[in-house]
Amino acid sequence: xxxxxxxxxxxxxxxxxxxxxxxxxxxxxxxxxxxxxxxxxxxxxxxxxxxxxxxxxxxxxxxxxxxxxxxxxxxxxxxxxxxxxxxxxxxxxxxxxxxxxxxxxxxxxxxxxxxxxxxxxxxxxxxxxxxxxxxxxxxxxxxxxxxxxxxxxxxxxx
Amino acid sequence: xxxxxxxxxxxxxxxxxxxxxxxxxxxxxxxxxxxxxxxxxxxxxxxxxxxxxxxxxxxxxxxxxxxxxxxxxxxxxxxxxxxxxxxxxxxxxxxxxxxxxxxxxxxxxxxxxxxxxxxxxxxxxxxxxxxxxxxxxxxxxxxxxxxxxxxxxxxxxxxxxxxxxxxxxxxxxxxxxxxxxxxxxxxxxxxxxxxxxxxxxxxxxxxxxxxxxxxxxxxxxxxxxxxxxxxxxxxxxxxxxxxxxxxxxxxxxxxxxxxxxxxxxxxxxxxxxxxxxxxxxxxxxxxxxxxxxxxxxxxxxxxxxxxxxxxxxxxxxxxxxxxxxxxxxxxxxxxxxxxxxxxxxxxxxxxxxxxxxxxxxxxxxxxxxxxxxxxxxxxxxxxxxxxxxxxxxxxxxxxxxxxxxxxxxxxxxxxxxxxxxxxxxxxxxxxxxxxxxxxxxxxxxxxxxxxxxxxxxxxxxxxxxxxxxxxxxxxxxxxxxxxxxxxxxxxxxxxxxxxxxxxxxxxxxxxxxxxxxxxxxxxxxxxxxxxxxxxxxxxxxxxxxxxxxxxxxxxxxxxxxxxxxxxxxxxxxxxxxxxxxxxxxxxxxxxxxxxxxxxxxxxxxxxxxxxxxxxxxxxxxxxxxxxxxxxxxxxxxxxxxxxxxxxxxxxxxxxxxxxxxxxxxxxxxxxxxxxxxxxxxxxxxxxxxxxxxxxxxxxxxxxxxxxxxxxxxxxxxxxxxxxxxxxxxxxxxxxxxxxxxxxxxxxxxxxxxxxxxxxxxxxxx
Ligand code: FES
Ligand code: FES
Numbered sequence: 001x002x003x004x005x006x007x008x009x010x011x012x013x014x015x016x017x018x019x020x021x022x023x024x025x026x027x028x029x030x031x032x033x034x035x036x037x038x039x040x041x042x043x044x045x046x047x048x049x050x051x052x053x054x055x056x057x058x059x060x061x062x063x064x065x066x067x068x069x070x071x072x073x074x075x076x077x078x079x080x081x082x083x084x085x086x087x088x089x090x091x092x093x094x095x096x097x098x099x100x101x102x103x104x105x106x107x108x109x110x111x112x113x114x115x116x117x118x119x120x121x122x123x124x125x126x127x128x129x130x131x132x133x134x135x136x137x138x139x140x141x142x143x144x145x146x147x148x149x150x151x152x153x154x155x156x157x158x
Numbered sequence: 159x160x161x162x163x164x165x166x167x168x169x170x171x172x173x174x175x176x177x178x179x180x181x182x183x184x185x186x187x188x189x190x191x192x193x194x195x196x197x198x199x200x201x202x203x204x205x206x207x208x209x210x211x212x213x214x215x216x217x218x219x220x221x222x223x224x225x226x227x228x229x230x231x232x233x234x235x236x237x238x239x240x241x242x243x244x245x246x247x248x249x250x251x252x253x254x255x256x257x258x259x260x261x262x263x264x265x266x267x268x269x270x271x272x273x274x275x276x277x278x279x280x281x282x283x284x285x286x287x288x289x290x291x292x293x294x295x296x297x298x299x300x301x302x303x304x305x306x307x308x309x310x311x312x313x314x315x316x317x318x319x320x321x322x323x324x325x326x327x328x329x330x331x332x333x334x335x336x337x338x339x340x341x342x343x344x345x346x347x348x349x350x351x352x353x354x355x356x357x358x359x360x361x362x363x364x365x366x367x368x369x370x371x372x373x374x375x376x377x378x379x380x381x382x383x384x385x386x387x388x389x390x391x392x393x394x395x396x397x398x399x400x401x402x403x404x405x406x407x408x409x410x411x412x413x414x415x416x417x418x419x420x421x422x423x424x425x426x427x428x429x430x431x432x433x434x435x436x437x438x439x440x441x442x443x444x445x446x447x448x449x450x451x452x453x454x455x456x457x458x459x460x461x462x463x464x465x466x467x468x469x470x471x472x473x474x475x476x477x478x479x480x481x482x483x484x485x486x487x488x489x490x491x492x493x494x495x496x497x498x499x500x501x502x503x504x505x506x507x508x509x510x511x512x513x514x515x516x517x518x519x520x521x522x523x524x525x526x527x528x529x530x531x532x533x534x535x536x537x538x539x540x541x542x543x544x545x546x547x548x549x550x551x552x553x554x555x556x557x558x559x560x561x562x563x564x565x566x567x568x569x570x571x572x573x574x575x576x577x578x579x580x581x582x583x584x585x586x587x588x589x590x591x592x593x594x595x596x597x598x599x600x601x602x603x604x605x606x607x608x609x610x611x612x613x614x615x616x617x618x619x620x621x622x623x624x625x626x627x628x629x630x631x632x633x634x635x636x637x638x639x640x641x642x643x644x645x646x647x648x649x650x651x652x653x654x655x656x657x658x659x660x661x662x663x664x665x666x667x668x669x670x671x672x673x674x675x676x677x678x679x680x681x682x683x684x685x686x687x688x689x690x691x692x693x694x695x696x697x698x699x700x701x702x703x704x705x706x707x708x709x710x711x712x713x714x715x716x717x718x719x720x721x722x723x724x725x726x727x728x729x730x731x732x733x734x735x736x737x738x739x740x741x742x743x744x745x746x747x748x749x750x751x752x753x754x755x756x757x758x759x760x761x762x763x764x765x766x767x768x769x770x771x772x773x774x775x776x777x778x779x780x781x782x783x784x785x786x787x788x789x790x791x792x793x794x795x796x797x798x799x800x801x802x803x804x805x806x807x808x809x810x811x812x813x814x815x816x817x818x819x820x821x822x823x824x825x826x827x828x829x830x831x832x833x834x835x836x837x838x839x840x841x842x843x844x845x846x847x848x849x850x851x852x853x854x855x856x857x858x859x860x861x862x863x864x865x866x867x868x869x870x871x872x873x874x875x876x877x878x879x880x881x882x883x884x885x886x887x888x889x890x891x892x893x894x895x896x897x898x899x900x901x902x903x904x905x906x907x908x909x910x911x912x913x914x915x916x917x918x919x920x921x922x923x
Contacts, residue, residue: 020287041459046847078191080191094182101650102185103196106192143818144854
């Protein structure tokens with residue numbers, strides 16, 4: 001079977017991989033690059049567990065093929081903390097108990113970070129709508145929304 | 159018998175330092191950085207990808223399976239079918255709160271004589287890539303003889319319904335029936351005399367209710383990696399709430415000794431009961447055995463919907479009688495539950511819990527466990543109790559209306575309390591039903607004025623909780639830190655809560671305790687993380703283990719000081735003489751004693767193997783405010799208050815999280831979620847787009863109220879807290895709908911088309 005050779009950057013590192021035409025970016029991240037922090041919940045764009053940033057855009061990596069990310073910059077959960085320091089969102093998720101099983105957490109963190117980059121002062125409603133593409137079955141979202149709003153306030157210096 | 163039971167440990171009335179506070183989760187950083195490894199995250203060298211062929215028919219005899227073309231495909235390393243597994247005899251085994259027949263388990267893992275539902279596994283392949291494995295599935299030829307099928311429970315109970323199992327005769331009826339039936343079992347929960355009770359009633363409410371099957375909806379699909387080596391040893395890594403159970407079932411189905419199979423539980427991405435049973439592990443192990451390479455199988459979401467979970471759909475009749483003064487005189491119900499393709503619906507716990515919130519003299523609940531061509535049901539958070547509560551608590555609301563009594567007051571007049579004899583057997587000790595009702599009544603949310611098209615609903619719920627087999631090992635490291643090994647997978651922070659209790663006992667900072675979930679070779683048997691047992695039962699065993707450790711620490715100090723061990727007390731993480739009479743010695747800290755352990759007798763450890771009993775029955779009461787859109791029938795949740803008795807909250811934020819998550823699962827069940835079948839018995843909505851679970855924008859904040867009536871059977875008063883808060887939700891929403899619109903709907907879900915139709919009927923348009 002033909003495999004495509006693709007070069008891209010993932011979390012700032014230049015990488016190369018071979019992928020089959022039917023492999024998604026999610027498959028590539030997990031099965032080829034062994035970056036298993038990005039999760040599969042549905043493989044159909046309905047749960048957000050596979051959320052990553054692609055050239056600064058929030059995408060479901062299960063809806064992107066591996067072959068189409070040539071020369072793109074990909075950011076995953078593995079690149080979110082800065083060395084030893086957690087990203088404020090990661091810390092607030094812990095402080096607020098915004099995770100139970102933690103399976104939705106990488107996708108939610110990536111999506112929440114994208115929200116705060118666009119809108120540093122979101123309302124509760126804006127936060128809820130932005131995160132509506134990320135399913136969490138454990139928490140009922142209450143503590144997730146609080147963690148995001150609290151992070152936003154902290155990052156604004158309030 | 160645990161070693162701890164012989165201990166003469168000191169009861170120290172001390173201020174709680176850690177219990178009741180929120181401490182950092184030991185698995186937290188791994189989970190926010192993507193490091194935590196779940197079922198599908200293990201990569202082994204030489205690993206193959208597995209895939210499962212599933213029946214497209216709801217009911218079909220399998221006359222033959224030809225795998226030769228699949229086996230010939232380049233990259234395919236192994237194929238397994240029913241011929242690779244020995245049949246199993248009929249024998250009941252315990253799974254969570256439910257029991258299953260191992261003869262059915264083997265048939266559910268891989269179809270034998272017949273495919274029993276759309277999605278039933280028929281064959282599995284392992285190949286060098288996922289795409290080759292998928293291609294190979296298409297090359298397997300199955301000769302199906304399609305049979306008539308039945309999905310609905312009432313249809314399945316009819317004498318002329320398509321029969322799923324010609325050898326099944328209804329159990330629990332006298333005389334024994336002479337014709338086979340889809341009704342596997344009839345059961346009864348009985349107290350007093352309902353006829354007498356109804357004769358005393360001034361008002362009787364009698365209604366019928368229907369619920370649909372719903373899925374647990376965990377976001378992590380089932381996944382495992384299995385490896386079988388030339389010396390006959392197997393290893394399984396999987397997402398499960400109970401790796402000891404996976405070992406038991408997988409070794410049995412694969413015909414290998416228990417000692418030859420090691421199972422490691424990965425982190426688990428939610429389960430809610432739906433992972434209490436084994437699907438993939440025997441397939442992966444059998445594939446690995448055939449080709450000598452590790453095999454990973456991860457389900458696709460559509461497979462999760464079609465072949466795992468869900469809980470029962472049900473048809474229920476309820477009759478409640480009460481006097482004008484608000485006292486209930488009798489409660490009766492008939493519960494007909496779909497079990498799926500094999501017997502074992504949660505109708506028994508549904509019957510147990512149906513009237514358990516109330517102190518009644520006359521109760522009769524009759525249950526039927528009915529098989530139908532749907533996936534075999536598995537447990538779902540307080541299995542069955544939520545379903546019967548939808549019926550009973552809806553009828554309770556109508557009764558309160560009929561009597562003109564506030565729904566909370568009506569429940570208070572009849573609430574179960576200490577000394578109440580529950581219809582299912584026990585007489586309750588201290589329980590918190592009255593307290594949850596009062597918590598709702600006193601909550602500011604209960605007084606917020608309602609606007610047009612808005613309504614408020616209340617309901618209560620009960621779950622009994624369980625204990626069970628538990629093994630724990632606590633090792634003191636040479637620097638005085640603690641390695642704690644438990645055998646129960648952690649779905650929600652239980653590892654940390656258990657450490658907190660250990661810290662409280664030992665008098666050290668929880669940060670100095672490193673809890674781990676050990677594999678099946680590291681501990682004695684542990685029952686699965688189910689029935690809200692983990693923090694309760696494993697916590698209790700851990701406290702016992704800590705007390706064994708403290709006994710040894712005191713003995714080491716006593717030996718060093720050359721005084722009797724009784725003259726040494728353990729306090730604030732240090733041994734000290736009990737009084738000045740015992741001598742004047744500088745206290746020895748855990749670090750001091752640990753550092754010298756080598757010289758004073760060797761390693762210090764405590765381990766406990768026990769069967770924990772004394773789980774605390776748990777009650778919840780919830781109030782929900784809704785707004786109904788008269789144009790579309792859409793129900794919006796405005797406010798939600800969940801009050802549940804935790805016994806004691808070890809970590810309040812984790813307890814709140816359980817209430818909130820349970821409430822939202824219930825909201826999904828109430829408003830949207832359902833399995834939809836086409837006329838051929840195929841599931842029409844096996845994806846998150848069409849099986850609509852709640853998303854963040856559907857919801858308000860969920861106000862969790864922790865009620866604490868300590869469980870006297872636990873050193874810190876813990877009850878289970880994971881389940882009860884889902885129980886009242888569906889009825890509470892239906893009650894709120896009536897309050898808002900005057901329309902009573904007795905069938906779930908309360909989806910916009912159903913609500914709109916009811917509104918239109920009421921308005922005569
Ligand atoms: S896995 Fe991509 S959206 Fe669910
Ligand atoms: S924490 Fe389990 S799915 Fe969100």
